[in-house]
Amino acid sequence: MFEKVEQILEKHKRLEERLSDPAVIKDRKRFEQAAREHKELSQIVQAYEEWRRLKKALDEARSLLEEADPGMRELAQAEVEEKAPRLAEAERRLRQLLLPKDPNDEKNVILEVRAGTGGEEAALFAAELYRMYARYAEMQGWGVEELSRSGSGLGGIKEVSALIKGAGAYSRLRYESGTHRVQRVPLTEAQGRIHTSAATVAVLPEADEVEVDIDEKDLRIDVYRSSGPGGQHVNTTDSAVRITHLPTGLVVTCQDEKSQHKNRAKAMKILSAHLLDLEIRKQMAERSAQRKSLIGTGDRSERIRTYNFPQDRVTDHRIGLTLHNLPAFLAGEIDEMVRRVIESREAERLAELEEAESEIPAR
Secondary structure, eight states: OHHHHHHHHHHHHHHHHHHTOHHHHHOHHHHHHHHHHHHHHHHHHHHHHHHHHHHHHHHHHHHHTTOSOHHHHHHHHHHHHHHHHHHHHHHHHHHHHTSOOOTTTTSOEEEEEEEOSSHHHHHHHHHHHHHHHHHHHHHTTOEEEEEEEEEOTTSOEEEEEEEEESTTHHHHHGGGOEEEEEEEOOTTOSSOOOEEEEEEEEEEEOOOTTTOOOOGGGEEEEEEOOOSSOOTTTTTSSOEEEEEETTTTEEEEEOSSSOHHHHHHHHHHHHHHHHHHHHHHHHHHHHHTTOOOSSOOOOTTOEEEEEETTTTEEEETTTTEEEEOHHHHHTTOOHHHHHHHHHHHHHHHHHHHHHHHHTSOOO
16 A cells, blocks of 8 residues: 555656646646646545654654653553544545546536336426436536436426536446435325335436547437427427437437537437446446445446435435435435445445455565
């Protein structure tokens, strides 16, 4: 671990020099990249400095335990008992920061919410979930651009896709993928019985053009007239676009814009994100063959969370956490849940790292 820290300290120093280089300052792209790397490494440097400070204080306190003076030994023992757990926590934090980063962590997100089982009630729940994530994104200072939407009769959503733009959006939302279940009495229920419905959420990192190479020969592109409400030309021209990726069978449609060109561009953005997600899930499946994850891979079939209205609670089944005040949660106040799931995932990765290190033979 400490060999890696030494390498990071050296790289951090080089980045500081680069950020003061006039040639780099003039090149906006190089400067922003260097500044981003410097900021990320600064967290590790600060954590290491804290660990080193605590270790020095603890070593000094332990050396005083050999003193003949009983009063001095008592003070030293109190210092050891106070510093030892803090040092352990500082080391855990440092190891956590040294975990390999997902290259997609800082990317924008393609968010997709679809109604599942439950008819109109599922569509209404899907609409609530979409508003919840949109409000959470706004609280984080991220932008939300809706890409496509298919509504239902009572104001629900059959499916919706949106681009969430903001630094770290994928790292915060990546574990929201899965099946979300709601338990409540629907507005259409005359007998007052509680129904269970579901909606699925998919969180995909936005794909860069260089990451996903799509051969035009692999695409079948169909155009047709849009359906549903829209501007005066939306329903009278062949502006809607359906793109089928033949090798995978993925189908993406977009009909929100009056322009066929704009609909095609949006559909390609969504398709690229799906193809990147397929590759990511393929890699995750290969890794999960070696270990089972408490969080899972975000597979769409997993039931990850239940929203119980009669009991005013939301429960995440992956980590066994239940929070109350469901109206506030659906209003976008989901940060505690998001944070706790991420912490659980990181703790698992840290345990795996420590287990792997313990198996390395001592020199």
